[in-house]
Amino acid sequence: MSSHKENLTQFVEGLINKEDVQKLYQTYEADIQVITPMEVFEMMSARMRAGETPQALLPFVDKLINVFYMPLKGFQWQRPAPDTFLNYLMLENDALIGILEAFKNVIKSSHLIDEKPAIAKLLKQCFAYESHLQKLENILFPYLEKRNNHFEGLKIMWTLHDETRRIMKTMDANVSRLDTNEALLKVQLGQLYFKLYGLVQKQDLLLFPAATSCLSDADFLAMHMQSFDYVFPYISRPEKPDIALETLLYEHGGVAYEYQEMLGDEKLIQTETGIMTITQMIQMLNHLPVDITFVDAEDKVAFFTKPKKRIFPRSPAVIGRDVRNCHPAESVHVVERILEDFRNGVRDQETFWIQMKEMFILIQYFAVRDESGQYMGTLEVSQEIGEIRRLTGEKRLLSS
Template sequence: MNQDREKINGLIEYVKGIKDNLNGAELYLKYKSDIENVKPQEAFEVFYALLEEGMEPKEVLVFLDKIINVFYKSLSHHQWERPANDNFLVDLILENEALFERAEEIKIDLKEENLEIKKEKLIPKVKALEAIKHHYLKKENILFPYLEKTMEKFHGLKIMWALHDEVRNRIQETVSILQSKESDEKEVNGVIGKLFFGILGVAKKENLILFPAASEVLSPQDWYDMHKQSLEYEFSFIEKAKEEIEMYRTDSEGRTEVFEGEYKLKTETGELSLEQVAMIFNALPVDMTFVDENNKVRYFTRPKDRIFPRSPAIIGRDVNNCHPPDSVHIVQKIIEGFRTGQKDSAKFWIELKGKMILIQYFALRDAKGIYRGTLEVSQDITEIRGLEGQRRLLDWD
């Protein structure tokens, strides 16, 4: 055990040295034995240690690929076995393989000599890469929470989430440059190169570090549950059999809605069974998520048309880990304002897929005024904003 700790400490010192721009060759020789035997789970420990010392995920991204390149030989030779129930993992791997195929198609179009024709060919293919968001969402909302519950070191996944955000931004930047009449050959090739480096780099890190580590620590039941939850999401670049999706959704519905006994919610305004409470919450045309006073996600509703994806995997997850690293500070500010009693609500509105979305946060306090949590409510207000005049008669046509 002491040897393992010494090895981790050595790897941490090596990475810190690279971060501080010390002599790379000398560092490599000093920590050669540790570097040439690094394992996926140890890589997680190293990067988690940097975050624990106060480094931000974006700061790690500056030198991350340099470190992964040095660790590559050892990581690529690491022997690991896929879980027995590998459906979810296979889906993620197939999505990556389809991504690499699309990258090869784009490389062919890059050889086009006429710049305008090249741009015309590239624009739809680069836009199609936006579908990678479904792959990332399944990781962020399903795989990451399961890993975080096993060991603290997996909180280092914030770094990979930051990579996701960087890729999303690079896709938008690439489309913008391709659509610009002023962009030249060098600019087009440069932005495609940056995009490939980012999006394919994430896939390679998954294959080298994320998938092996997850396979080693998660249980067969975890993999079954993750697969079941993943079928509520869209897929990146691949098709899934409708029969498989429906089979798991039916099973999910039968297993998750459990109302034990004859418990009732009784208040001065009426009485409801637990089943009635759930039906009412899910019938409301809003997404609701409840975070308790300890910043843990405890409940979310399942309306017919969700605005933002949610998975049972997030139950019990720290709310700070449910948001991209760049926006966590906003969440922390809202909750602190609620906790101290300075504020009782906050609201934002954004445009998403042609819709106007209102996002509101409400402080929840008990009868004594003590802070007991936060309720997030998201609503599509597109139709509401467009209402004019009056409607006094029923119109179901």
């Protein structure tokens, strides 16, 4: 006798091969009625690993959800508690649906061209949903991928995000034109509604329930802390918990823990944005196509990089030297003014550019401050940008 998952796989295979949907449903109804969100991801991941693309699978996913809608809607899962990562995502979705519902009367207008101001306002509200999508792509998706190897199907959801973005951009261009195409605008509104409602539905029926089945409370707390780097569209920004994110990321069980273990015993640099060995950090900095020099809060040279083609020579003897002594006497007053302004908060950045031999050099100075705004020093970054200045058009393919 075939297993439950084998039966679901056969059902999906039949749908893809355009077999009779009614007969397929009758054959596999018992298995369809107890399908779980995680099993949908598993089936989509299997198709992805078999070589099918997210773009090709996307139309099929909508058909699949139509068939699975009732069992997925009835699936029992632990709803998120208030003031949690998923809870705020769901509140954002509720607010978006409210915006779309309130706009339905405008869509019924027989003269959409007269509703351009209202449509432009709707688009602005829809563009705000970008922050919600970024939180899914940059926070939730990575956690799911690291916790379970059955989340290849998330690429399909990301493709849906990108399709929605394209519709909003082309629709915005149409609305902004003096000769707006009204017939096209009607089609675009329909597409936008279908995509946005579909996004919310897929999150509610699949993504959020699956996430709760494989992520821990500590994971969700870490994700919540990271979400404060983004906007909370449509809802009031919550108060950020007073918790060290590094602790959540790197304690046993955190998403970065396994990578930290893999790096071995070499001394690590560990922050909320990542972990690297000191060797990795130094080589990364030295491979950047820029000269970098850091001057500390006491105006002493503390660090510099050694790229393959350094523009301004530096030697280790300069470490600890007063930066004023590193410049010709005639330009020291400029250096002192920059340091004084940075230290006093008058400015945070200064930029110069010079022609030197055949090079066009961009020189930038940045005030470095801690999270409380306390001045820590100055970063000097120099780059030869002649080739960059000559760039035109686009390059999207690898060089041969």
